[in-house]
Amino acid sequence: MFTARFFKEVFKSPYEIKEFIKQCFNIGYKSFPLVGITGFIMGLVLTLQSRPTLAEFGAESWLPGMVALSLIREIAPVITALICAGKIGSGIGAELGSMKVTEQIDAMEVSGINPYKYLVVTRILATTLMVPLLVIFADAIGIFGGYIGINIHGDVSFFRYFSQVLSSLDFVDILPATIKTFFFGFFIGLIGCYNGYNAANGTESVGKAANTAVVSASLTIFIIDMLAVQLTDLFY
Amino acid sequence: MIQIETNRKNNGILNTIAPVISINGLHKSFGKGNEILKGLDLTVKKGETLVILGKSGSGKSITIKCIVGLVEPDEGEINVFGSDINTLDTHQLNALRIRIGFLFQNAALYDSMTVRQNLEFPLKRHSPKLSNKEVEEMIKETLESVGLADAIDKMPSELSGGMRKRIGLARTLILKPEIILYDEPTTGLDTITSREISELILDIQKKHKTTSIIITHDMACAKLTGDRLVILKDGVIVAEGQYEELEQNEDKWIRSFFL
Numbered sequence: 001m002f003t004a005r006f007f008k009e010v011f012k013s014p015y016e017i018k019e020f021i022k023q024c025f026n027i028g029y030k031s032f033p034l035v036g037i038t039g040f041i042m043g044l045v046l047t048l049q050s051r052p053t054l055a056e057f058g059a060e061s062w063l064p065g066m067v068a069l070s071l072i073r074e075i076a077p078v079i080t081a082l083i084c085a086g087k088i089g090s091g092i093g094a095e096l097g098s099m100k101v102t103e104q105i106d107a108m109e110v111s112g113i114n115p116y117k118y119l120v121v122t123r124i125l126a127t128t129l130m131v132p133l134l135v136i137f138a139d140a141i142g143i144f145g146g147y148i149g150i151n152i153h154g155d156v157s158f159f160r161y162f163s164q165v166l167s168s169l170d171f172v173d174i175l176p177a178t179i180k181t182f183f184f185g186f187f188i189g190l191i192g193c194y195n196g197y198n199a200a201n202g203t204e205s206v207g208k209a210a211n212t213a214v215v216s217a218s219l220t221i222f223i224i225d226m227l228a229v230q231l232t233d234l235f236y
Numbered sequence: 237m238i239q240i241e242t243n244r245k246n247n248g249i250l251n252t253i254a255p256v257i258s259i260n261g262l263h264k265s266f267g268k269g270n271e272i273l274k275g276l277d278l279t280v281k282k283g284e285t286l287v288i289l290g291k292s293g294s295g296k297s298i299t300i301k302c303i304v305g306l307v308e309p310d311e312g313e314i315n316v317f318g319s320d321i322n323t324l325d326t327h328q329l330n331a332l333r334i335r336i337g338f339l340f341q342n343a344a345l346y347d348s349m350t351v352r353q354n355l356e357f358p359l360k361r362h363s364p365k366l367s368n369k370e371v372e373e374m375i376k377e378t379l380e381s382v383g384l385a386d387a388i389d390k391m392p393s394e395l396s397g398g399m400r401k402r403i404g405l406a407r408t409l410i411l412k413p414e415i416i417l418y419d420e421p422t423t424g425l426d427t428i429t430s431r432e433i434s435e436l437i438l439d440i441q442k443k444h445k446t447t448s449i450i451i452t453h454d455m456a457c458a459k460l461t462g463d464r465l466v467i468l469k470d471g472v473i474v475a476e477g478q479y480e481e482l483e484q485n486e487d488k489w490i491r492s493f494f495l
Contacts, residue, residue, distance in 0.1 A: 098347070107344035110304045111358040111411070112330035 028130030043145025065168025093213030096196025131185030290468030343404030
């Protein structure tokens with residue numbers, strides 16, 4: 001019902017453009033530092049951990065391609081989505097839960113304003129759009145982290161590293177991985193909003209809404225990832 | 237202290253006025269065996285101020301939430317301005333809600349917005365053609381009417397309980413409602429602030445000629461503002477009348493409200 005209402009309301013006017021932009025700013029822009037640091041560490045650590053194994057087979061030259069592929073196809077989307085589930089999903093759950101408990105949602109409704117459209121639709125749209133952007137950002141920073149990691153023990157030029165990265169990537173590596181991030185974003189927003197919007201009375205339910213939002217969204221991310229991998233495998 | 241005359245009107249005059257709110261056989265339960273309202277009948281006439289009294293859990297808040305469509309009744313009819321709210325679609329219900337103001341127990345101010353934005357938000361939604369200057373003027377005028385013009389740029393977290401109630405009332409008033417529903421407007425406030433809020437309610441009733449339903453446990457507020465009082469017990473009205481009439485009622489339980 002909650003999801004069906006989203007698809008019903010999203011195309012109906014009035015379009016809450018201002019609130020949507022505000023949410024994009026809060027959800028996306030404010031998450032860039034956290035996602036950036038995490039992405040950099042992912043790339044750096046992945047490079048440092050993979051290097052000895054590849055060196056044993058004399059395949060160190062594959063390192064840039066392997067790091068880029070691992071990050072773009074799997075690690076960056078999933079880790080970034082999990083971070084977003086923790087930061088954004090819990091934030092939405094707690095914010096809406098608190099609004100519900102303090103009757104702010106009811107106040108909106110009795111003022112003749114559609115709270116679902118104003119609060120839920122805008123947040124779900126914002127997460128659906130911003131999570132993929134955050135993942136792309138994490139990919140880029142992660143690949144840069146890989147470059148730093150390689151240069152801790154070796155000496156590879158920036159240009160050579162990135163030409164190796166780009167030559168190892170294909171359309172099939174980027175598109176399915178990007179598509180699944182839209183689903184990650186959608187479900188992070190949806191689950192956060194659902195738990196917050198339907199929070200019971202009492203302050204305890206605010207914490208419960210935030211907690212359930214994170215746990216459910218994290219689990220959903222893994223399920224979507226599993227399905228996405230299976231589908232990619234079928235079609236490509 | 238400024239003496240303010242009570243809002244009591246001549247019952248004869250009120251009796252000739254058509255009801256703006258009419259509730260017939262209202263039933264509402266939450267789960268099996270937890271019936272809150274058991275066939276409530278109630279009418280409120282235009283310009284009248286009705287005070288609903290009753291113990292906690294007697295169904296007072298549920299009743300006014302049913303009037304604005306926040307709670308869906310199990311059974312019964314609620315007519316507001318001649319429309320049965322149970323038969324209205326979302327668009328019609330929202331149009332009706334603009335004519336009804338609702339002051340929540342804790343004011344329910346939007347935490348993430350300043351006082352100005354709290355007032356601006358519903359106003360701009362329902363009057364999109366108003367210029368920014370007109371909106372600003374209306375906000376200032378409304379804030380002045382509740383005596384809080386200086387709080388315009390404050391966040392709700394910076395306001396005291398009494399101030400929050402006043403801002404909540406200002407947010408309600410800015411849409412110029414014909415009916416105002418007050419859910420325990422003086423609860424949690426000290427005696428002096430409670431008196432000030434009660435006087436403000438009375439002032440609003442006189443100035444804007446609104447029809448009001450006030451839910452309260454504060455008998456001073458009930459005495460000052462109410463034209464008529466009803467007492468709810470177990471989901472039905474057990475007593476009805478003016479303050480003085482109920483104060484001298486033979487029933488000990490009813491008299492206990494006035495002690």
